[in-house]
Structure formats: structure tokens, C-alpha cells
Amino acid sequence: MKLIDKTIVAKKMPIRLVRNTILKGLFFLATTFGLLVLGILLYRIFAQGIGYLDWDFFQNFASRRPEEAGIKAALIGSIWLMIVVAPVALLLGLGTAIYLEEYAKKNWFTSFIKLNISNLAGVPSIIFGLLGLTIFVRALALDRSVLAAGLTMSLLVLPVIIVAAQEAIRSVPRELREASYGMGATKWQTIVRVVLPAAIPGILTGSILALSRAVGETAPLVVVGIPMFIAFLPKNVFDTFTVLPMQIYNWTSRPQEEFQSVAAAGILVLLFLLIFMNSIAVFIRNKFQKRY
Amino acid sequence: ACGSDSAKDSNSSASETDKPLQGEIAIDGSSTVYPIMEAIAEEYMAQQPDVKVSVGFSGTGGGFEKFIAGETDLSNASRPVKDEEKTQLEKNKIDFTELELAYDGLSIVVNKENDFVDYLTVDELKKLWVEDGKVKKWSDIRPEWPKEEIKFYSPGTDSGTYDYFNEVILEEEPLVENATLSEDDNVLVQGLKGDKNAIGFFGYAYYAENQDSLKVVPIDNGNGAVEPTHETIKSGEYAPLSRPLFTYVANKSVADKEQVADFVEFMVENAGELSEEVGYISLDDKEYDKDLEAVTQLKK
Amino acid sequence: MVNEEGVTILRVQQAQYSIREMIQERKQKKRIQIERFIPSILSLTAAVSILTTLGIVFTLIFETITFFKEVSVSEFFTADKWYPFAEAASYGVMPLVLGTLKITMIAALVAVPIGLATAIYLSEYASEKTRRVIKPILEILAGVPTIVYGFFALTFVTPVLRSIFPSLEMFNALSPGLVVGIMITPMIASLSEDALVSVPRTMREGALALGSTKLEVTLKVVLPAAISGIVASIVLALSRAIGETMIVSVAGGSTPSLNMDVTTSIQTMTAYIVQVSTGDAGYGTTIYYSIYAVGMTLFLFTLVMNLLAQYISRKVREEY
Amino acid sequence: MDKTVVSQLSKEKVYETSQLNLWYGEKHALKNIELDIHQNEVTAIIGPSGCGKSTYLKTLNRMVELTPDVRTSGEIKYRNRNILDKSYKVEELRTQVGMVFQKPNPFPKSIYENVAYGPKIHGIRNKKVLDEVVEKSLRGAAIWDEVKDRLHDNAYGLSGGQQQRLCIARCLAIEPDVILMDEPTSALDPISTLKVEELVQQLKEHYSIIIVTHNMQQAARISDRTAFFLNGEVIEYNNTNTIFSRPSDQRTEDYISGRFG
Amino acid sequence: MDKTVVSQLSKEKVYETSQLNLWYGEKHALKNIELDIHQNEVTAIIGPSGCGKSTYLKTLNRMVELTPDVRTSGEIKYRNRNILDKSYKVEELRTQVGMVFQKPNPFPKSIYENVAYGPKIHGIRNKKVLDEVVEKSLRGAAIWDEVKDRLHDNAYGLSGGQQQRLCIARCLAIEPDVILMDEPTSALDPISTLKVEELVQQLKEHYSIIIVTHNMQQAARISDRTAFFLNGEVIEYNNTNTIFSRPSDQRTEDYISGRFG
């Protein structure tokens, strides 16, 4: 007894294949779309900014004269910001993710933390700015320092890192943990030696996205009140500083046409910084990537 | 007290010669005033590289917020301090001195293709910009003008520029509801360039930089149409649309921190020249002298 | 015998020393049990996220209360005008909410299909090599500062759109909406791709072996299996659209309005907060407090959305 | 029926493989394979680990293409058409040639949806037909009684052995012509294995079956013909009886005599 | 050595299980288990799928605790201490009691690092000692020759059979007292299986081995004692010879006679 009508199957085959081909094309187009936009964006910025991108641009502080304006304080400031954000956010994020995935019992408190984190991930950055201003700048009297801004940004990107790390930790096969426990390894040893190394690619993906965000954010720092003009470099995390997007924001709002080009040059620097960060992470990711 | 006085005197004279000063100066406030203060800070730090001057960009209101909290030494403002802010400052025992830095001339601007608007009177301006519940056409202002709908571009309602316009032109009546508002004057420039029936206003510097692609409208305040130019603004002939820009200094900072005192002096001496350079109009020299006097008072 | 040799060596070396004994020995001089404190230390880090939320609520709530002493709650939620700077001020938050919604909707219409399609292309169709090249590039797109996107919207997208739809105003919801969509697309693409890739290969093989086309495998097997990760990525991305500030401030204008028109100038909740915090409003005025009330609304807004998404994600999740 | 008799009927050929070579990148995994598969028979493929059994099986429905960097040369004719021809639609091939994997791999859907998946994608939408197909396939895979009361539960709630039979049912649901099985019982307990073996014997009435197994007794018990692979080559291919009683190649004998289990 | 003789020596008991019950939530998976394990013997556990073999094995090193909602009652004495006692450190227990799993589960590290893992976590850092341990364990698991030239390659490059032997080597590296094996050969080809079986026979000189298998002939071949589980109960436990030649319980006989494979 044959229930499947093979003629129907045969008849449907061509249309299914066509559908597959068409959608594959559409998926491809969608992918190119993103790249195309990036291309246009980069082209415009490049064309406008490349003329200002010389060695002096990196050597000089901000200036009222477009030819003399430089990115030094902002670039170094952004790096300082990352020096605070990366370890703080990564440590807190990983710690939380490990706690949630490995230690936390299934109870209302744990689900409350989880809910809380996914909600925090959606809280607009500008609200973190208000938080940073109230808690770090004012209450803890950190002023408009690298530390105050860095902590604000850490909290901002924390949820992204937590969620990515959780996802990565969860996807480490159970068999690997069992193997480790089976050798008498403690939970912590298992986490450090087996789970985390296997989860690194995933954790990195999330962290890149998070750090890129921290580097490119303007709104919360505007609210925190990071100054614009700085003609010196911070010596430690308690010094005041400025960052690339703030500097760019400022240049774009200048009346002089030349500053638009200076801004474009600044954007180029920021993009190069992002590309640099991403390539480090991609390198590590590819190096560690294992398929089980 | 006597000893410290003499120490200060010797220091302030030394600042112009050899002994370098140290310390920090925190400045924040109006984004309109920012370019002037940036220029001053830049020049000052060329002379005193060990003084760390930081200039913020938080807007007049935001600047005062920090000034009230005692976080800044100077607060830039594109309007005089408000009563609420004064109350707060008194509450926090922060005495301050108001210093004028420069003028900004608000420019009324239309699209380059607009060939019929030759000038506007202050009354016409008000008629144009006040909300009256109707769709506005050019022909509503002068019958010979085309019957086309006007597009309005205005700085954001929270800017000093808007505030000033509101006060002197609108006289606190509501602005046309369908006006397009933006915080960023460059953004307004873009709008006016693209829109044939557009009219808008913003700081003089933004017009000066875009003279080729925009058309400025002379204003008649009863004494004939006056176009905003460097001279007409400085002389006060371009009225009523030029406004002063300020910075507020905490008296205590000047008294306690020698680098602040030194900076403020430097600022008053150079504000005229430097504000011209970044696109504003300098005050009369007498005004700066008055400022200088006030500062010297504080140091005592 | 294969193992003859192995066994002899085993014996020989056993004579020299025994790992078992070495381990026992090390057990004796066991270092202090740091292990025991690890859960507590980690739970402290986990508590940071709760403290953050508390901090936000704490920061927002006091000023919000002050605000509501001056403006009634009912006015805030029912008045149809947001006009805080006029003499006769009106504080109806709906126009701002609507502005935010417009941007989010347009962004979602762009980002969800494009982001998902990209994720699918990368995880199911593209070669490993392509994937490795394109993914990091897309991540750069996610890191472009929003202020850059803002000017891109204003000076490129808007003029292009205006040449197609001449009635479009210089400031509108459409252009920043599209660009916000572009900004969050990589986020959806990258995170969804992770979710898709983590679906076991054996599941794809099972479906392919039944004569499925790749499309069918993707839509009927892989996508459903990865759905909770995908929903999470979309929610995260849309939350960013809701919270996006700079793009909207630059290209959206600042005119709160209560209509469904996307061709005219708008203002979003975030744009309002930036407007006031970089602007001129006096410290201690009603306007000053209003940013906290708007911030609170925004906070609640994202909260509700997230709860909803959690619920949906739990409903559709497939266990394996 | 005596196996020798069966094979001597010289049934119609389903697959004809000639001069098949396959490389994974540099690795030459299949070497000059010559092998014909006959209709309504069970053909077993045995050989040590890594000898290319799975690879050959996966070439028969071109699943091997999913591995990147795979190259093939030679010819595999399925019902007289060369399936290695790029113009041959894999979807069509795989509709004719079902596959059961070593590790059960049900979809994370209900039991019902798992079985109905194949018919559905092939355009069968009629609820009544689907119901019947599901029941018939589950019965065919000897699992109907165990799951009939929970057809709409998630398939991951089943035990390993049940999952494997579900996967067989899923494969039967599209009524293939050939069924490929890659060590289908290696993850199963003896009772489940027994059931699956019986099943295979029954299924050959309607289907041609090719089974990879590392269990020589299983091959001896259930297959009509056996191919012995070594290092990517077919060392010997013959009636199962012949292979196990009088292998003609020394290597075959060595392998078989080292047998157990 | 004759098996009967071995068991009659009545060697020292490693494990003594009494009145062991275990529940997965509501599911009563082990019922009143009474079972003693003897030193330097191979004990096989057989029974149909789902009868609780793996569960019992995992209870012996308390790996079963990793499953949420598990409850136990009764007693398992390992070297005269009750391991179900909460005060018993699982890490200590598992250092004494190694485990080999059904599916090879090497870490995504190099071969060397896989084997050195155990000694390292137990604080052995000396490079020379580690090198020796690695070599010794790999030899002990009969895989040294195959991997000695690529100790620093990733373990995932090995074949399934090699991976499993690597896992055994990894387990040997900490020189446990007891080794638990859960169907260690079910994913392997015959030659690898043979190797592992020989290995098991040799290892019992130094270790006590408990092996779960669904392959009765394997149990008969390599074990000294066999326990037959059914539905969470121990139906019969005796010398392997006795179990396979004169089972005392009808159910045992039924199960064994339905045998194959």
C-alpha cells in the first residue's frame, strides 16, 4: 500500500528547487546589503577625511583651527576607557555568567537575576548616563574621570557580555564536563580548564560587540558630562579625559566646513580602532575555534 | 592674610614670565560658547602647559547644574543665569561673577532660490513664526509673495538661541507647531539648503560659513533694513537679534586657585580676538576692561 | 600481543613512583579551600546587575516624583501635546512615545528580515571562508558610532529618499528609522547566526537525507530549533532601536507629534533627554525633572517589551 | 529463503558503482570502488574503523558533499543515471534514497511532526493522508505501540532505542526505494537491536537496504551480500555466506577470524 | 587464569552496596540494589535498555548527582566508607574511581593535554613526571604507537576508536583504584573493540573494573562476575560462568537466550 503519491512529489520538486534558489539569492542580497551600506559609508567618510589624516593629526590636541586640530587626547582617552571597560565588564560579565550557568540553583531569585539582565540589556544607554552621573560622578565623587566613565560604560555593556557568555558556556557539551568531573576535578577546575576554553569563541563574539559599543557610544558620556576640550593626557584612571565619539560629535557641530572633514578623519580613526580590535578578537576566535 | 596676598601678586606676575603654574581648571556649559572657550584654553595651555584645562559641552543648563554642584570653576552660558539657578547657587553658597565674552548675531535665513524675500520687519517676523492655528503661506505675510506653504526651521526649544528668539521676537507666544526643530545648527543648515520654501534662524557663524548656499534676510527694526554683518552686529545696529554670550566664574575658585585667576585674566584679555577667530563678534574694548576690573577685585 | 610491551612498561615505571601516591601526598598539604568561596564571590558579581537596576530605579524615581508633584500623572499619560518650553507648557508623553515607536517599527521592518536573512545565509549557505570574512565586517558595522550614522542619515539617506518621494520633509521618521535599522542589522545577524550555528549538524543531516532542500531544512528544522536565541537577538536589537539617541537627534528633527505620519519631523524619548541634557533648561525646573520622568517611561517601556519577549521565547522554544 | 538462492536470482541492480574515487582534501578516502547493489536485498558493508564505510554510504545519497573540500571521480549509477553528475538533483535522489544515522537524530518536534516532516515538505498536506502515513511508518518501524498515546510529545522524551526507531519511521514515511543505514544499532541495547534487525529483514521486501555495521555477526545474520572494505578499497564483495565461510582474500579472512561479539 | 578460580579467591571487596534506591524526580530508577564489587576483577553489568545500568554506574562515583532532582537512599560503601554520605568529598572519590564514557569525550585540547589533565588538576606540575605519565598512560591504553608523533595535535583529529582509547589513557593517568566503563566499545569498530577488551583484561591486574555492556558475549568474554539488571532491580548476580551457563532466574535466562551479537 503506497500512501505517498510519487507523482505529486515529482511535480512539486521543481518549484521547491526554484524556491530554494530564489531565497538563497535573497539571503545573499540581504548579506550584501549590509556590506553595501558599509561600503557607501566608508567611501563617503574616506573621501572626506583622508586629506586630514596625517601624522600631525595623531600628534595634536584639539584646536580651533581645522588644520591644527588633532585627535591625540580623544584617541588616547578612548584607549583609556577601554582599559577600564574591558577588564571590569569582562570580569563581571564572566563571573555572572558562570554563576548563573554553573552555580545558581533553579529558583525565583535566579530567574529574577536572569530577567533583570535581559531587561538591562534593553535599557537605553542614555539612562545609564543618568545612572553614572548620579552614582559614580556624584555619589562616589569620582568626578568626570576615566574611572567614572569607564564604570558607567561597563555597566552599559555588561548585559551583552553576560548573555553572550551564558550562551557560550551553555553550548559546551555536557560530556566534556562529565569527563572532567569523572577525573576528580572540582567544579571550579572544570570551569576554568574545560568549560571556559571551549566557550572562548562565543564569549569573544559577544565581547567584541560590547566593546565596540562602548567605544562608539556618545549619549551616556554627554550626560555624564565628559569634557570636550582636553589638551593633556590622563595619567591615571582618576584623571579627566575625552573620547573619540565626543570629539567627533563636537567637530560635526562646528560651523566651519573644514571641521566636517576633520570629523571625517576622526571617524576614520575610530573605525580603524574598531577594525583593529575586531581583528584581534577574530584572530583569537579562529585560533580557539573547535568543533565538537 | 597679608602674606598670602603678596604671594599671589608675585605669582600672577610670574605667570607671564618664567615660573610655570600647575593645577586643574574645569569648565563646562553652553555649546554655543564652547568654541570661544576652546580657543582660549588652547592658547592658554600653549603658555602654561602644566595647567590642565578641560572644557565641557553640556549646554547652558547642564553647565549650571555642574556649577551648582561645585564641580566646575567656570560655566559658559548663552543666556543670563535664571532665577531658579540663582536660588540653588545661593543655597550652595556659591558666589559667582558674570563675565561677557562676545556677541552672537542671530541670522534669519532662507533658501538660495528664494528671490522674493528682500527684508522682513520685526512684526512680520513675529507674524511668520507665531502659531495661529492656520497653515502659513508666504502670501499671508505680503500678498505679492507666492501662495506656497512655508517650512520653518528652528533651533531646538532648549537652546539659548531659541530662548533668545522666543524672548525678543515671539514675546513668549508659542512657535509655529509644524516648525522643524533641531539641536544642531549644522543640521538646520542642511534643511534650509534643501527646502525651497524654508525659513530658519541660527547663530551668525553658521550663516557666515554657508554664505554661498544660503540667503540671509535683512531685518527692519523701524530704522530701515539691516543685514547682519560683522560691523552691524558689533555696533548694535543689527537689532534686536544680537545677543551677548557669557561665562560665570566661581569667586571662590579665583580666590583660592592661582591657575584659575591667571586663566580668567588671560581669558578677558584675549576673548575679543579669539571669539572673532571662531566666528563670533567681539565686544567693545570697554566691556573687557570692565570684566578685567571685576576679576582683579575678586583676587583681592 | 598488542599490549605486552605496554604492560611491562607499566610495571617498570610503577616501581619508580606512583602517581596515585603523589596525588594522595598533594591531598595532604591541600591548599586552603578557596573553592568554597567561589560561589559567594561569583554571586556578588551577579548581584552587580541587580544593583545596577536598583541604581537606575533609584536615580530615576526621586526626580520623577518631584516631576509628578508639578505635573499630574494623568496629564502626562493623556495629554496629546509635548510642549514643555512654551509659556503654557503641556506634558503629554504620548507624542514622544509615538516617535520612539515609529523609529522602532521602521527599524524592525528593515533589520529583522535583513538580519535574519544574513544570519541564514552565513550559517546555512555561505562557505566557512566567506563566513569568517563577512562576520567581522558586519560587526564593524555594529560598532560605527551612532553620530556617524546620524549624519549618514541626514546627508545621504534623506536626500536619496527625497529624490524618490519629494513630499518627504528634511527631517522625518523614515530616514533615521531606516538607518537605525541598518545599525541594528549586524546585531541580529551576528547573534542569530550564533544561534543557528549551534543547532547540531546531525539535525540538518537528518532533514537533508529526507530530500529537503536547504531552504526547507533551514526554515522547518534549524530556525525552529534556534528560535529562542533568535527572539533574544531581535529583542536586544529592538531595545537598542528604542534607546537609540544620536541618529534620531540628528536626522529626525525635534518636533513631538501625535500622528502616524513618517514623512514629517518627530522627536523620540531619548532625543528629548539629550536635547534637555545638552541644552539650556535650568537645573531644578520642571523641564529638568521631566527628563527623569521620560527616562522612567523609557525604562518601563523596555521592561514591558522584554517581559513580553521572554514570554514569547518561552512559548516557542523547542527542547533538544 | 536460502541466501545463496536469493542472490543467484540476480536481481535488478539499483546502484552500479564504477571507478569511484573520493578525496577529503588530500586524503584519498575511497579508491577505485566497484560495487553493485541489488534490489530487495540487504547489502552489508564491513571493515575496520576509518576504512571508508561511512564515506561510501554517504556518497550514495551525496550527503558526503556536505563536507567541505570533497572531490570525487568515477561513476555511481542509480537506476541507470549517474548521480555524481552535477545535473542530478540531490533532493530528488534523497527522496528515493532514505538514510538512518548512527546516532539517533530526531528533530526537536513532536513525534508526529517528526514522521510527517518528509511527506509535508514533499507537498502532502492532507491531514488524513498524513495521519495514515504517520501510523503506517511508526508501525513499520515497530514503535507504534510505544508511542501511539503520546504522538504529540517531544521526540526528545524517548529513549535512545526509541529515537532510533523513530528515525527509521521518519525515513519510511517518504516511502523511499533504497534505505542507507550507518551503524544503526551501535547506540542501541540488544533488545532494541533485535527489533531493528528484524525490521531490516522485513523491510527488504519493499526496499533495498545497505547497512554499514561493525558487528560481523549482524552482517552475517541479516545481509544477503557483504562487502569488505579496507583502507578505502573494496577487498572482497560476495554473497554473505561465501564471505563468511570461504573468503577468497587473506585479509578478509584475517579480519573475520579476529571476530567476536 | 580460570575465571571460576579467580572469583573463588573471594577477593577483598571494593564496593558494598546495600539497599540502594534512586529516584529521578518521580521515576524510581534503582530499587533496593544489593551488590558487592571485588578487587582486581572485572564486573559486568548487563540488562536491557533503561534498566538502570548507567544510573548504577554513575552512582558509584556520584556522577549521578549532576542530574537535577536526584534522590538516593541506602548505602554504598567504597573501601568501607559510605560514599553517599554528604561529607564524602566527591573529588576524592572520583580521583580513586575513574570513568570511561560511552561516547568518546576528549577535551578540545591536544592529545598530550588530554592525558595530562588529570595529574595537572591534582597538582602535579613537574614537566618530566607529566611526560612520563602521558607516555605510560598512552601505552597502557594501547594507543601510544599511533599518536606518539602527534602528541600536540588536537584530539579531535583522532578516529572514534582512537578517541576512546585516549579517554581510557586519560583515566589511567591518575592511576585510579577502580575504573567504571559505560559501554566503552559501543561506538567502536571490532578491531578497536578487541583492543579495548584486551586492555580491560590487562588492567584488572592493577585496577578493579566495572563495565556496563549491552553485548552479552563481551560480558562473557571479559568479566569475572556479571550482574543482570531489569527494571531497576538486580535480578541475578554471580560468577560470569554461572550466569551464562546456569542462570538461576528465568528472566535472566530469557534475556540471555534472546541474545545475539
Ligand SMILES: Nc1ncnc2c1ncn2[C@@H]1O[C@H](COP(=O)(O)OP(=O)(O)OP(=O)(O)O)[C@@H](O)[C@H]1O
Ligand atoms: N571530513 C573529513 N575530512 C578529512 N578526512 C575525513 C573526513 N571524514 C572522514 N575522513 C577520513 O576518511 C577515512 C574514511 O572515513 P569514514 O568515516 O568513511 O570511515 P568508517 O569506515 O565509517 O569508520 P568508522 O567505523 O569509524 O565510522 C578515515 O580515514 C577518516 O579519517
Ligand SMILES: Nc1ncnc2c1ncn2[C@@H]1O[C@H](COP(=O)(O)OP(=O)(O)OP(=O)(O)O)[C@@H](O)[C@H]1O
Ligand atoms: N535524567 C533523567 N531524568 C529522568 N529519568 C531518567 C534520567 N536518566 C535516566 N532516566 C531513566 O532512568 C532509567 C534508567 O536509565 P539508565 O540510563 O540508567 O538506563 P541504562 O540501563 O543505562 O540504559 P541504556 O542501555 O539505554 O543506556 C530509564 O528508564 C531512564 O528513562
Ligand SMILES: [Mg+2]
Ligand atoms: Mg563510519
Ligand SMILES: [Mg+2]
Ligand atoms: Mg546507559
Ligand SMILES: O=P([O-])([O-])[O-]
Ligand atoms: O548650548 P546652548 O545652551 O548655548 O544652546
